[in-house]
Amino acid sequence: MTSDPGRLVRLDDYRWLIPQGTRPGMLTDGVIYASAAMLGAIQADRAHEQVANVACLPGIVGRSMAMPDIHWGYGFPIGGVAATDAADGVVSPGGVGYDINCGVRLLRTNLAEADVRPRLTKLVEALFRAVPAGVGGQGGLSLTGHELEAVLTEGAGWAVRHGHGEPADLMACEDGGKIAIADAGAVSAKARQRGANQLGTLGSGNHFLEIDVVDAVYDASVASGFGLAEGMVTISIHVGSRGLGHQVCADSLETMESAVRRYSITLPDRQLACAPLSSPEGRAYLAAMSAAANYAWANRQVITAKVRQVMQDAFGRSRSDLGLSLLYDVAHNIAKLENHTWAGRQLRVCVHRKGATRAFAPGHPDVPPQYRAYGQPVLVPGDMGRHSFVLAGTQGAMEQTFGSTCHGAGRVMSRTEAKRGARGEDVQRDLAAQGIVVRGHSRAGLAEEAPAAYKDAREVVDVVHAAGISRRVARLRPLGVIKG
């Protein structure tokens, strides 16, 4: 780098600039959304260097951006956002990640904590048994080749049509739970083999089911519009495209390596391998990525059906009687072709969001009609022991970040370090002392996911709210957690 990569230029209290020219090849500036208190960890992690690297992508529009949950990824940092021109820009699988359409959905209920608390342990155990997770990932739906093809094409709609939900669920899902340009034919045989038995499974790592209670409302009007109220019990589901998505990414990176040479693209980081969006390689990646994204939406829909069944059985009431409706479902590892107004022009761009969430403003036509007056719901999960948040998209996001905001807490500690700091059973006991029931498939996994391994999501949310790229609506406190 031609100047001190660690020296960020303060734009204001929540935005820090990496000027074009900080490293050779930058086509634009980089900007990191963060508080001053966060900068030390960001610079120690060297994630800011990745923001500068992404600024070198051909056809980048606007700045290379990173949200305050930024941490080191590969190619793009986690929390990275970059838009490229659909006509002459590139698409990079590193800007999406291996877990394509890892995302989260939130279910409402008409239950209060007092309804759930007496049976919380049994409820957590029932969810743990009902939703396959952890080692091996077996126990998912076993799909024929034809069925898998339909899942890749239809997304969450396939699951609804096969009895795993209701049409209203699709209306509360980003993109209706399906990206239309998906092409199942672009998904390799290996990826299909991995996905054939994993639909309806949670996987492992930082994936989870969580029972929460709304313990604070920041914006009563928007919360009401979202159907949320203080004291309401909610259920979160966090999972992605499982082994199918991982394989699609791995397959694509191999293709992109050749594409970089074919199209004479110069990159500062091999993991930013990419191809022009207009090229066969670029189109094939978008088609395969979209198919994997559809698989992830179908996955979350099938799991939703299992959760509803568990709740019906536990309370002896129908799901409609329990008010088990979907608030919204968001993707936070994805690349999408979108229309945006930038620098006074209407542009079609490919927005890469890697560990970042779409946050469209009130009035945007892609926000479901029931929420259009308030802005798109944004779901920001925290760690097991601390709060998660519901936000709303803003015009500020449209103007600054191509309608994007943070996705979660972000890690601050390696998995090895987390396991050194606590054993899984200690984590479980400490959380129980806080009234949080935790069930995991692996004690080591629980230790790796200990709250101390993550930033406090509240600090992340404070930054995006203050920067105007999304607005706080409600805060959720965990009651029960099922980890993969």
Add this chain to the structure above:
Amino acid sequence: MPGHDGVAGYCYGEHTADVLVHAWGASAAEAIGQVILATAAMVIDPAAVSPADAVWVYQVAADDWIACMIRSVNEFLYLHDSDGTLVHRVTVDALPACASAPVGVTVRIQGQRLAERSNLAGIRTPAKAATYHLAALSRDPATGRWIARLLLDT
């Protein structure tokens, strides 16, 4: 990095959201074998895997050794996810060079399938994929040993 006393081996390093693998061997192929073994050992200690229940053999060719290493590890992860491959032992031999594929390896895995184990206790989450970040594979001129480094996305 531990010293290299003529024995192939591996160890793990720290990285915020991922796992860093260091490995070494007498040849590039042997070092790649140790990287695969390190990746497999994240799931279960190879000593705890039956050595003779199943064998998997695959070939990987690439333009350079780093790409060969990445693809070799990712192929193992595919086998683990799709066939439940658990590793007792890995043997890697170099393929002859050719114009279309300057480097390549044949990987032979001895072990057992996850579905054939009666006890799943102690089996851990596998990595998602091998990444190019910090990836390195080169010969140490001082010792003649091949040293590998790989970051696994977890």
